[in-house]
Amino acid sequence: MTVRLLVAxxxxxxxxxxxxxxxxxxxxxxxxxxxxxxxxxxxxxxxMGGALVPSFIAYRWLRRLEKxxxxxxxxxxxxxxxxxxxxxGSVLFGIGWGLVGxxxxxxxxxxLVGGWPVLVxxxxxxxxxxxxxxxxxxxx
Amino acid sequence: MAEFNALTALAGGLLIGIAAGAMLLLxxxxxxxxxxxAQSLGLSRGATSRGVAAAFVIGLPLGATLxxxxxxxxxxTVTTSLPLLIAGGLLVGFGTxxxxxxxxxxxxxxxxxxxxxxxxxxxSFMAAGFATVFVLRHLLEMPL
Numbered sequence: 001m002t003v004r005l006l007v008a009x010x011x012x013x014x015x016x017x018x019x020x021x022x023x024x025x026x027x028x029x030x031x032x033x034x035x036x037x038x039x040x041x042x043x044x045x046x047x048m049g050g051a052l053v054p055s056f057i058a059y060r061w062l063r064r065l066e067k068x069x070x071x072x073x074x075x076x077x078x079x080x081x082x083x084x085x086x087x088x089g090s091v092l093f094g095i096g097w098g099l100v101g102x103x104x105x106x107x108x109x110x111x112l113v114g115g116w117p118v119l120v121x122x123x124x125x126x127x128x129x130x131x132x133x134x135x136x137x138x139x140x
Numbered sequence: 141m142a143e144f145n146a147l148t149a150l151a152g153g154l155l156i157g158i159a160a161g162a163m164l165l166l167x168x169x170x171x172x173x174x175x176x177x178a179q180s181l182g183l184s185r186g187a188t189s190r191g192v193a194a195a196f197v198i199g200l201p202l203g204a205t206l207x208x209x210x211x212x213x214x215x216x217t218v219t220t221s222l223p224l225l226i227a228g229g230l231l232v233g234f235g236t237x238x239x240x241x242x243x244x245x246x247x248x249x250x251x252x253x254x255x256x257x258x259x260x261x262x263x264s265f266m267a268a269g270f271a272t273v274f275v276l277r278h279l280l281e282m283p284l
Contacts, residue, residue, distance in 0.1 A: 016199060017203035018203075038277060079257075114218055128229060
């Protein structure tokens, strides 16, 4: 178990280092990418392109493996239809993303280097998650 | 803010992709940050243990902070006003749970496995992000 935790910590750190190296923890850069009508910043497109290559190779590789190296089985989502919650949720997320320039990964990665605004954003993000999972899902 | 640098953007992206690939091949799960965050908060039961999710989430700021110190990167400055910060955080938190993923889970992992759901989700949050920034910067002319 300890090995799994350390590996997960290292993977998280590598992910966070990638976000910092590519400047994606700076919301100004992300807003620059989202500002198509302004002085467009292509950084995010390059980051996503760079990330998709190893990720794509890993998913091809997966087909040849019976199970992951450290756990008993793969937990990859089953194919599901494109439904209304998927689109509505993604649109709401996109609006919040456009308001600030933070999505969950960069916001968490910037926690120790971004000062109080990041703390406020992450606190609100947690509240938004709790509202969905504990209140919205139960009443829906 | 530094100028656009294709090399660090690509290199950073590669690290993110390698991390996502390692999460899949070693621990068998998608490196989706919103899902892991929810699981580490105890909101949802995920594919692997809560401890794995929490360790990944804790690793994010550690790696980013370490790299920031090592590369002597300029400090980030968030100029967004308090009401927008709160509104944005609430929308991102609620929306990623309703839509089952964010830029990492849908954008990087889902698109890499050519999931139609993830491609639709990514197109939706990108479009909403473009539209929101257009309204704020060019219609309302808010300085962001």
